[in-house]
Amino acid sequence: MTRHRRAQERRQDEMDGGRDHPLRVTLSELMHLRALPLDRVPLRLRQWVFLVEPDARTSEAAFVALFAPGQDPALGRVVVADEDGGWLWERHQEFSTWTWFAYGPLGRELGFQPQPEASFFWLDGAPGQVFRGVEISVSAPGAAAPTDADLGRHIDLQRCVSCEAFDGAARIWTDFRLREGGAGRIHVHNLSLANDEVSRLVQTLLEIGNYRKLALIGFPPAREMLAWLDGAEARLAAITSGLAAGEDSQAVLDRLLALSAEVELRAASSRFRRGATESYHRLTLDRLEALRERRIPGHSTMSEFIARRLLPAMRTRQASDRRLDDLSLRIARSGDLLRTTLGLAQDRQNQETLRGMDASLQLQTKLQGLVEGLSIFAVGYYVLGLLGYLLKPWLHGVAEHLMSGLVPLVLIAVAASLHRRKKRLIDEAH
Structure with a gap:
């Protein structure tokens, strides 16, 4: 019974996340982090891209917090929305995006009619420089295709890009030109977009324009x-x-x-x-x-x-x-x-230095040999002088003959002594 209860408690701990990796939930939510909160059409949307310096991020977060109480800008995303629309702020590595969206009929202006400036409060106080602006409108599914006259008021039809997207579920028009308010315009004619395809298509169009311009x-x-x-x-x-x-x-x-x-x-x-x-x-x-x-x-x-x-x-x-x-x-x-x-x-x-040193050593060796030769005679002279002082008082008459015979012996002895002394010094040096 106890073993069964422990197994139940262990399974309950696992269900409560007791064995969860710290990033399990974070990484799961990451897959949905950048999705636009767009759930119906017709839709009008405007987005601004702000280039923001790293040292302005703190003031940017404080600015966002003023208009989104209860939300944490440190998470990098703030959404304020109701049934009529709303706005969205997102922080990226070197830029931020401000997105305004509203639901309702597009009318003959295809959703590109002017909006009250109060709706875009970030244009007056948000840190950074406006780098890009774009307007996108999406029609209701099955709505009549826009006429050339309606499109022509907002898009240059002679030089526009127009193609079907999402395998024919929608058709888009845009001319990549800045219009009133410094924004480009894209109109999406909704043929059969379903589920979250509106959100994904709009986000794809926004990112194509943003990344293209950032690359430039x-x-x-x-x-x-x-x-x-x-x-x-x-x-x-x-x-x-x-x-x-x-x-x-x-x-x-x-x-x-x-x-x-x-x-x-x-x-x-x-x-x-x-x-x-x-x-x-x-x-x-x-x-x-x-x-x-x-x-x-x-x-x-x-x-x-x-x-x-x-x-x-x-x-x-x-x-x-x-x-x-x-x-x-x-x-x-x-x-x-x-x-x-x-x-x-x-x-x-x-x-060259070594050759010079070698020549110098050779000269020094020759001079040393000359000095040694002279030293033998000098030392021999002094030794003979000392012997003369020693022998003259005792050997009257024959001292000069004896001294002359001692000269070669003294010189040989002095030379041998100096040679042994030199050899001893060399051995000690090694």
């Missing part, structure tokens, strides 16, 4: 980088030519180090934007694929329109990145060559 942030710096690279590559060529011509190695090294520092500074300052551009480009392509377009005769699809304008910019960005990386490698190779040149010059200098 890297284009102007890339063009500026290409212009700088022309000059930098010419400088490297001049440095390499100077190295080959035998210019002063230190002067060449100074110029090479200055150029290398500039290249590394450029690479460091552009590293984040390079990665962000590639990421936004990939996200744009992914969202275009998720749109599942069908061609409408006489019009470009969104993928075709964006590809014609986005891909050249991305290739420019990639070209500047490759040239910068290549320049860095070439500088490194030039540095290796310069180090080799300096090393060879140092080796030659060391060899």
